[in-house]
Amino acid sequence: MTDDDSPTTRVRGRRPPQGDPVVDRALALLGAFDSSRPYLSLSELSRRTGIPASSALRLAGRLLEWGALERGADGRFSIGLRLWEVASLTPRSHELRQVALPFMGDLEEVTRQHVLLAVREGEEALMVERLSSHGAVAALYRPGGRMPLHSTGVGLVLLAFAESSFQEEVLAQPLMHQPEKVPVSSAALRRTLAEIRRDGLATFRRGAPGPIVSVAAPVHDAQGSVVAALSVLVPAENAEPRLLGPAVRTAARGISRGLGPWRAPGTP
Amino acid sequence: MTDDDSPTTRVRGRRPPQGDPVVDRALALLGAFDSSRPYLSLSELSRRTGIPASSALRLAGRLLEWGALERGADGRFSIGLRLWEVASLTPRSHELRQVALPFMGDLEEVTRQHVLLAVREGEEALMVERLSSHGAVAALYRPGGRMPLHSTGVGLVLLAFAESSFQEEVLAQPLMHQPEKVPVSSAALRRTLAEIRRDGLATFRRGAPGPIVSVAAPVHDAQGSVVAALSVLVPAENAEPRLLGPAVRTAARGISRGLGPWRAPGTP
DNA sequence: CAGTTGTCTTCCATTGGTCGGCATTGTGCC
DNA sequence: GGCACAATGCCGACCAATGGAAGACAACTG
CATH class of the missing domain: 1.10.10.10 (Winged helix-like DNA-binding domain superfamily/Winged helix DNA-binding domain)
Structure with a gap:
């Protein structure tokens, strides 16, 4: 039942059934x-x-x-x-960056490595900004790029403070550490997330391009929900998580406070 | 010759002659x-x-x-x-920022005010990135926003190194300093641009929200054409243009060098 | 150097996605 | 309750969007 398509009948501009908007x-x-x-x-x-x-x-x-x-x-x-x-007008990047950048600058000055800020977008973290010093270690992800939730410092924070229904959805999948391709036990991840919630701080290590440690903390908006995660990324050898933790948490709190009173986008 | 539009004949879905794509x-x-x-x-x-x-x-x-x-x-x-x-993939922002940010960080650390990076887009400058310290003075422009070419440090640099045909086009218009609304003499502007080309440096003062001075330098790509301008913005009182000039020029050169070898976006 | 291959562009007869007026529902204000 | 305004659903005529064909051009290839 092939339809008639003899050479002569073949119309020129036949619009095909395809036709996405x-x-x-x-x-x-x-x-x-x-x-x-x-x-x-x-x-x-x-x-x-x-x-x-x-x-x-x-x-x-x-x-x-x-x-x-x-x-x-x-x-x-x-x-x-x-x-x-x-696109730079998107609130989740514009408002956030405006408040966060000075604090990120402070952290960079102290750590002299990478400082990064990410938000959750779907089932991944999206890096909104990154400050990197000159001699900083090789970084896996770039600003504007996506990062796995279960395998980065900022990702773990965003996941830990997401709605539990969403967490279960993620935990139900088979997960691999990136970029090592090592399976992640769902039970271990669950424990990690609980710790992060308790401490308000995530510490994540990876050995891939070089052994590094990421220390991340949540950023809250005026309503108290977690809208972003702030993190520093330093080489594992001279890492001092004891010292970095408070610094990152303090900066994250500063950003949260900055987001607070700045509420009410009602017509100016 | 009004067409027939008696109440009963009025069709529902009449498509009006309007119709932008x-x-x-x-x-x-x-x-x-x-x-x-x-x-x-x-x-x-x-x-x-x-x-x-x-x-x-x-x-x-x-x-x-x-x-x-x-x-x-x-x-x-x-x-x-x-x-x-x-949108963050646009080369004029992505590639440039990647190279420029560390250098901008250095400058911020020294000046503790604003450091900004802009490119030319049409008849204006477009701010691609800004780092601002905590106590920094009030800023007129924001990242992602447009700035006048003739009335900002970065704008003057971009104008000074643009094709001369474009310069003439701009000079032909009546120009006002922003935000003071003071007319700019075309002859004076021409002289300023010549100085900027000679020194590879622009110094611009304004008194608007507060008396500030901006020191700006050009950033070149591998072909040697000016693709961006880097600037620091400090309060006029404790400004040391003598010291700032070399710092900004050095950083701008560093960025230019970073853009150089990174050429050839041929398929990897 | 003719032949091949691939990319970019213009042309155009056909048709289904797009159009906005109208009706309905939702929301806030006096 | 009455009014004004915002948001959404509906509908069928119509024209803007469609993609194959073919031309222009460049880069290889045998």
Whole structure:
């Protein structure tokens, strides 16, 4: 029962049954970019999104005109600065960073390594900001990137203070430490989370690119719920968790206080 | 020749002659947000973009689903974290910040005020990053926000090293210092720009929220063109431009060097 | 150097996703 | 209760969006 498709009857502009909403396709184009591929040619864009080249070109043209995409001399596309400008208004990054940066600066000055701030987004942590000193150890994750909840200091804090239904959902899955690929026992993780809740502090060690230890603490908003996690990342050898703990907790409290009275985004 | 529109013939879904491309409308929704209005209700969104409420709702729904928008418990929309995540891949912010942040941290530690990094976007400077210490003086501009080229330290640097055709375009307009609203003589500005090119350094004073001085230097990419400007912002009273100048220039050179060898984004 | 391959772009007949007015419900204020 | 405003659901006409075909151009290849 193949339908009639003799060469002569084949129409030119037959619109195929496919047909995602236009907006979704345009967003798919934006989503095709990736930290490992910040520049994409038209055909790469087309392949990654499954959108035919001619359609991809038309849509990309619109995005280009507005500034959501830019196009280099070699014809390749990248995310546009105009989009970044608008996106920087997202409250969970903008408000938070504004308050947190000075405190993060203090911590960096003391530790001279990495200081990072992350929020939860879906089943991962999203790094909102990172300060890194010159001689700092190699870091696994980057600002704007995602980090596993169960295998990073900030992630553990965010998980420990999430709703318990969400915690159970995560605990139900088989989890592996990253990047070592060592299985995590759900019972051990449960115990760790309880400790974090008790101490208001997470200490996480990993040996991957180099042995490091991360000390993380929760940041609360005016309603008292945990909206972010702050952490310092130092090489394991000269780590002094005893000293780092109070410093991180103090900074996190400072940020929390800064978020408090600044409430009420009612029309100014 | 009014067309027939007797009450009974009035069709329901008559599509009006209006009709911007869908993608443009969706982007207009994103563009409706603003640093002074990071939260918008549906009707505000509709009014600001000129899109009828029912259409705005439908489009916003799509954006919401993808994560380009978020919606609070009160029903108001804001920019979504997913959009920020993608937007953070824009080379002009991502690559630059990665290299610049450690150097900016050094400068902040010395000055204990504001350190900022900006790129040129159209006829304005766009602040890509700012580090601010605790006791720092009030700042006029915010990260992600735009600054006038002729009335800020970083702006002057970016203007001074822009193509001359662009400079003439700017010089041809009547310019005012911000926020004092004092006219800028085009001849004086021309002289200032020449000095900046000669010294590789801009010094800019303003008295607005408080008397401050900004010392700015250019950042070059591997090809030698100026891609950003770095600046420190300190209160005028205890400013030591003599000392700040070399510090800022050194840091800017460090960033430029960091951008150099990191060239060639050819497929890895 | 003709042949091959791949990318980018323009063209265009077709059609299904998009359109906004209207109706309804929800919410706050006097 | 009455009024004003915001949000959402509904609907069918219609035009903007569609993707295959084909051309232009560049880079390899035998």
